[in-house]
Amino acid sequence: MPMPIRPRLSTPSDSPAAKAVPPASSIDASVHVLAHRKSSSHATPPFFIRVKFVVLGLPGVWVALIPIKLFKVYRLFMRPQMARFTRLAFLSREVCNYSFHHTDTSTRRLAVLLANHLGGISVEEVLRYCGEVDRIPLLQAIYQAARNQDKVLRNLTDRELRVGRQLLYYCLVRVLKPRLVFEAGTAHGIGSLLLLHALKLNAEEGQAGRLITVDMNPNAGKLLKQLPPDYQALVEFELGHSEMKLAHAPAEIDLFFHDTANIPDHESRHYELLQKKLSARGVICTTWGMGGQLAEFSLRQGRRYFEFTNEAHEHWCNDTLGISIPSTTTNLQVLQ
Ligand SMILES: C[S@@+](CC[C@H](N)C(=O)[O-])C[C@H]1O[C@@H](n2cnc3c(N)ncnc32)[C@H](O)[C@@H]1O
Numbered sequence: 001m002p003m004p005i006r007p008r009l010s011t012p013s014d015s016p017a018a019k020a021v022p023p024a025s026s027i028d029a030s031v032h033v034l035a036h037r038k039s040s041s042h043a044t045p046p047f048f049i050r051v052k053f054v055v056l057g058l059p060g061v062w063v064a065l066i067p068i069k070l071f072k073v074y075r076l077f078m079r080p081q082m083a084r085f086t087r088l089a090f091l092s093r094e095v096c097n098y099s100f101h102h103t104d105t106s107t108r109r110l111a112v113l114l115a116n117h118l119g120g121i122s123v124e125e126v127l128r129y130c131g132e133v134d135r136i137p138l139l140q141a142i143y144q145a146a147r148n149q150d151k152v153l154r155n156l157t158d159r160e161l162r163v164g165r166q167l168l169y170y171c172l173v174r175v176l177k178p179r180l181v182f183e184a185g186t187a188h189g190i191g192s193l194l195l196l197h198a199l200k201l202n203a204e205e206g207q208a209g210r211l212i213t214v215d216m217n218p219n220a221g222k223l224l225k226q227l228p229p230d231y232q233a234l235v236e237f238e239l240g241h242s243e244m245k246l247a248h249a250p251a252e253i254d255l256f257f258h259d260t261a262n263i264p265d266h267e268s269r270h271y272e273l274l275q276k277k278l279s280a281r282g283v284i285c286t287t288w289g290m291g292g293q294l295a296e297f298s299l300r301q302g303r304r305y306f307e308f309t310n311e312a313h314e315h316w317c318n319d320t321l322g323i324s325i326p327s328t329t330t331n332l333q334v335l336q
Contacts, residue, residue: 084316092158097187099162100315107167110308114171117306117325121175129174132201133163139193142226146188153188153222165287165319166194168308169257172323173198176283177207178254184242184270185259186215189223195257196231203234209254211235214245246273253277258286264293271297281326289322298324 055061088094102110111126143161147154163170169191173181181199186192192213199209211234215221221237238245242260256278258270267288274284286294289307298305304327309320 081316084314088315093156094158095156098164098317100164100312100317101162102167103311103313106311110168110171113306113308114175118175126171126175129171130167133167133170136197139197142193142223145226146223150222157188163194165310165321166191168321170194170198172255172283172285176255177202179209180250180253181209181211181255182246182249182253183211183213183257183259186213186220186237189221191259192235193223196234199234200231212238212249214238214240214242216241243269243273246270246277249277251277252279254279254282256284262288262291264291267291267293284324286322287319289320294322294324302327
């Protein structure tokens with residue numbers, strides 16, 4: 001049966017006369033006047049807006065808009081980045097593996113992200129781990145000693161040690177307390193230094209772990225040569241191809257870092273190998289999250305995946321790191 005249409009009761013305010021005349025009470029009157037002004041301004045947009053929409057409707061106008069679009073992209077994205085590129089080209093010695101300070105927002109976002117996804121840890125605790133990184137005089141001392149001894153290192157690195165994407169590496173080790181960390185791609189060893197320091201603090205808190213770090217460049221790992229014995233004891237530096245070394249690694253990796261090269265097949269082969277090498281609570285982190293290899297692997301394996309894009313302070317380098325974790329976060333906390 002069709003529903004009966006209820007007649008709309010007309011109220012005094014519906015009549016045209018009532019619309020024109022404000023109600024008697026002063027508050028009601030002012031509200032009424034405002035509403036009246038608003039509705040009349042919607043009814044008749046200003047002259048230039050009407051002209052604009054007439055012009056925008058002309059055929060082929062989108063072609064004429066190309067310079068405006070280019071200018072907007074230039075002003076919003078290219079000009080700020082070009083200024084940073086130019087400044088750093090002259091002021092920084094780095095040609096790859098860029099280092100930078102995180103903005104405060106970037107650090108806070110990192111803490112929120114890890115607390116949300118890993119579970120069992122608060123944002124404040126992750127922020128405390130982030131703060132530890134700024135108070136490691138040993139790292140500075142090792143870095144400066146290595147630079148003083150090596151001309152090549154001096155020409156390729158800046159005087160100040162800045163912890164860029166390695167801040168995430170450090171926090172992952174502090175949060176997850178891994179027993180075995182595998183870093184594919186050592187370079188000078190800045191990441192390894194941070195990983196080792198996190199492992200050392202974990203060990204002091206009763207959760208020991210060690211690091212295997214691999215690079216095929218015979219000049220890699222220069223910072224590791226400066227390590228004091230108690231740090232040396234926690235690390236094995238292996239020279240060779242990361243896939244070969246991973247194939248021979250123990251099948252108990254709790255945390256794997258893919259930080260060699262942005263080559264999709266090479267990255268995917270790491271993940272295929274990791275199916276036999278990762279422990280039940282194993283976590284994978286890639287520097288090249290935007291490539292999508294780790295996201296696809298996680299999808300196929302029923303793992304959870306999330307990304308972190310840092311915001312660098314006065315630097316153009318914005319890395320997107322990918323993190324793949326087992327589908328149940330409880331696995332991560334097994335040993336904690
Ligand atoms: C981005 S850097 C590593 C940065 C380092 N993890 C850090 O945090 O300071 C990449 C390194 O991976 C090494 N590399 C590239 N392809 C490799 C491979 N197939 N096997 C081993 N090392 C490789 C390069 O020699 C280079 O030193």
